Amino acid sequence: MRVEEFLRESARKHGRKEALITNSRRLTYDELDDLSERMAWSLAQNGVGRDDRVVIFMENIWEAVVSIFAALKVGATFSPINATTKTDKLAYILQNCRAKAVITQSKLSGVAAAAVEMSPTVELTVVAGDGENKLPFALSFSDCVSHRFSAPLRHGGIDMDLAMLIYTSGSTGRPKGVMMTHRNMEAAATSISTYIQNVSSDIILNVLPIAFDYGLYQLIMSIKLGATLVLEKSFAFPQAIFAVMRREHVTGLPLVPTMAALILQMKDLVPGSFPDLRYITNTAAALPPSHIAQLRKLFPDVRIYSMYGLTECKRCTYLPPEKLDVKPDSVGIAIPNTEAFVVDDDGKKVPSGVIGELVIRGPHVMQGYWEDDEATRKALRPGPHPWERVLYTGDLFRADEDGYLYFVGRKDDIIKTRGEKVAPKEVEAVIHACPGVIEAVVVGVHDPILGQALHAIVVAQSETLTEQSIIRHCAAHLEDYMVPKSVVFRMELPKTDTGKVSRRLAAETLEQVQ
Structure with missing residues (x-):
């Protein structure tokens, strides 16, 4: 199934249910589906079509969610970019992926304008918000979603098409564009929501940038399941976020270690502070065992999932919550429908206890890096079978006798x-x-x-x-x-x-x- 069909299907099943909650607007599934369809028609009428790249340079706002599904509905590939990205890096990404369109917001239009000026392939810009727009000839987002349409767009695409081009953080050298098909994204979303045991009644809080795949997949999984996503811009003011969690009866909290550290500093939090909370997830970096122990005391009835992943395949492993006491420093086992194993420098599997490179085999593994054959060959190598390539993560791991995996460090670290x-x-x-x-x-x-x-x-x-x-x-x-x-x-x-x-x-x- 293509990713935009997640929204169409959930709108058919849960039309009047709230799909998205933000500070400025609450949208039902019917409303989100309708707005994204209107934006898709506007993109199509302005020359954006199948396989074009649409860069979405926005904060965590409802317009960004509409834009993601609009790009998919027109058959394009969306590329979410962090709102803190500076001009030079944005210009590089626009040039690298040969973006056809850029959707941004007024407060970011100055950075976008400077980057677009250096990017000759960009033919269309759309700006959301009431502030000053510094992009010449840009369309108004509000005008685009006022567009009337007679029927949903039909672009002829299939699930092997690229859905997303997501750029790595670029901590070393230039950022690389990770190519993910609709099939890749569906496989990842299905696997993760299976072991977390997500259901349509879940209300998931997301403060992570949707330009960051951990934050983005909170949206994708929520829409796929017909759940509700509470979208916040950041965790800068924890007390305000805690108030939102209580008011909206949040059941799921994805966090990263820096958020966990902030939560554990809060003096007024006590067990039972969030009676509706059912689970907490962590990835991006491993939680120290001491932090896990403190979180368990603070959230005694909440399932805590320690996980490991990387942009090139979204998620690799998870530790079942019932194993936290037994293996607190492990990142667990392979996620459903995935194989994870440790190899030596020659690509041969190593015995338990021996450190080697983690390799991932599964339908969620990327197609490669956008127009970077050398980096792709290094990451995607022949697998156990002649018809496949598997992902060499570049991360050092060891496995215990039960098959549970332990992160040792980056090879380069x-x-x-x-x-x-x-x-x-x-x-x-x-x-x-x-x-x-x-x-x-x-x-x-x-x-x-x-x-x-x-x-x-x-x-x-x-x-x-x-x-x-x-x-x-x-x-x-x-x-x-x-x-x-x-x-x-x-x-x-x-x-x-x-x-x-x-x-x-x-x-x-x-x-x-x-």
Whole structure:
């Protein structure tokens, strides 16, 4: 099934039910289906058609949701871009994918205008909002959705067409466009909603950017199931979000480790604060076991899913909540209809306990990187059968005797110090267990004697925590060569646009001050 049919089918089944709740507007399934159909007709009348690329450069607003489904209904491929993206990066993406249209909002129109000026393939721009529009000749979003149509668009596309081109965060080098077909997206959405046990009565809160695939799939899964999505712009004001959760009777909360750290700092939260909450999910980076333990105390009746994934296949593994006590530092087993296994440098499966690269086999694996054959060949390689390619994740893992997987680190993240290899995640897990630590990142910095020296950057709850207390804690729990040489304290850790802690930016920060 094509992704736009999720909306059409849910509108047929749940027409009067609320599909989307935002600060500015609440939309039923009938209304969302109708608005996206009107926008699709406007796009079609202005030259956008099957296989064209439509870039959606917006915050988490209802117009962005309408735009995603409008692009799909016209047969195009949508590309969601984070609202914090700057001109140069946006211009690169527009040029790279040869975008035909850009849909944005007035507050972002200055950045969009500068990027579009450098992108000759863009023929159509649409701007939402009442603020000043800096894009010349742009269509008004409100005018586009006022368009009348006689029947739903029929573009002739099939589920093997590209549905989405989603760009990686670009933490190293230029961002790469991950190609996902409708079939890829349906497989991912079906698998995830199966093990989370989502139902149409779910009310899911999403504060993550829908330009970030974790946030985007909250929308896709919600629409597919006929559930309700509460869409917020950020988690910057947790108390306001908590009020929304109570008011809207939220049942599902997707979070990332930085959100978990903020929640655990809230002094007025007590068990039972959110009586309707049924589950919490985490991905982007692994939750430290100490954070999982604290969340379980705060949400004793809530199922907590620790997960692992990457943009190239959306999701790889999940830890069944009933295994949290037994294997708290594991990211679990392969998601339904997926195989995950660990291989050596020659691509051969390794025994349990041996560290190697994680490989993913499944219908949700990307088609490759947009017009980047070299990067595609590196990531997608021959699989167990002659007819397939499987995804080499670039992540180091080990499996235990029960087949449960443990994230060790990125291949590129391994730090070589004193002739030994150190996975920074292992050191970070120990630091997170030190009382008073909120967040931590460990990096390697060039050292003429050690090769690379380990340094930690820490966000602490109070000023009573010292460098020496953390180093003593590490020395008590780690081998000598794994103990950081120094610990510095910061108010926050450097992060990517998607909210992940950036080890590269952290290392650059330390190198600048040394």
